[in-house]
Amino acid sequence: MTAEAHPTLTKNQKLVFGSLSGAGGPLTAYAILDLLRDSGFRAPLQVYRALDKLVEYGLVHRLESLNAFVACSHKGCSGHGTAAFAICEKCGLVSEFTPDKAIEALRAWTRDEGFHLSRTTIELRGTCRTCAGVS
Amino acid sequence: MTAEAHPTLTKNQKLVFGSLSGAGGPLTAYAILDLLRDSGFRAPLQVYRALDKLVEYGLVHRLESLNAFVACSHKGCSGHGTAAFAICEKCGLVSEFTPDKAIEALRAWTRDEGFHLSRTTIELRGTCRTCAGVS
DNA sequence: TCGGATCGCGTAACATTATTACACATTTAT
């Protein structure tokens, strides 16, 4: 849970985090860039640099299977453990959750193997309750 | 484990699967393309089409966090369930395993949520026993 | 056995995602 404080955000980091928070869902780096052109952003690197830091601070997660980024759902987020994501392939809804049992099972494997874990990606693809119901 | 037979592979599928099997580790689509130029491959699409099918048949896995592909480690593979991957960031070693407990825990979550699961990605990043020992 | 439907294949062009290289500015610690 590493509830460590993160540094205060720089201007660009605040802008990127703001656009992700406002989006209510995942955005690609280039989508963020487009949103922030009015705020003076001109190049992808400005976005990627801010995202790197935000991910490092635990304020933003990267969705590997989407090549996109999403604000952490912990509202007053100050860092936390591994998260999992369920991604609806119909409506795009992304649900963040913390599957403690699964995480512990994976950790047990790493202990047995002598694997030093630094980062865990868990992403579920499928159809959310609403879309599954509609069929 | 859905031990269903897959269709016999086409020429391109065999070539792509062969290059992945021979590699002993993950390859990007473009790395495969380069390996197969001598066999007549000219364009990325030839690789991606074959990979799509091979993934569908369960013979190949996609590593989302690497944008790469790896042959399934089940030697005489004829399809199986969800796999997890531990990726060493020092030496590039990728270990495939089947974390049944973790998978069941995730499935339990999907049942509670009414989420219809179609595909599960579990990828661990870190340092393998050997590289961790070396420090 | 003819004809359409499906599937695989080849090629070109293009779209999307991410990084490298370089220069300058700002902040931080001494």
Added chain:
DNA sequence: ATAAATGTGTAATAATGTTACGCGATCCGA
């Protein structure tokens, strides 16, 4: 005050993935 570290801006380029189009082979029903 100054050196080091961090953040910023810009341009160019690399890496990854997709769309569009046409052709040939195979499968299958009429």
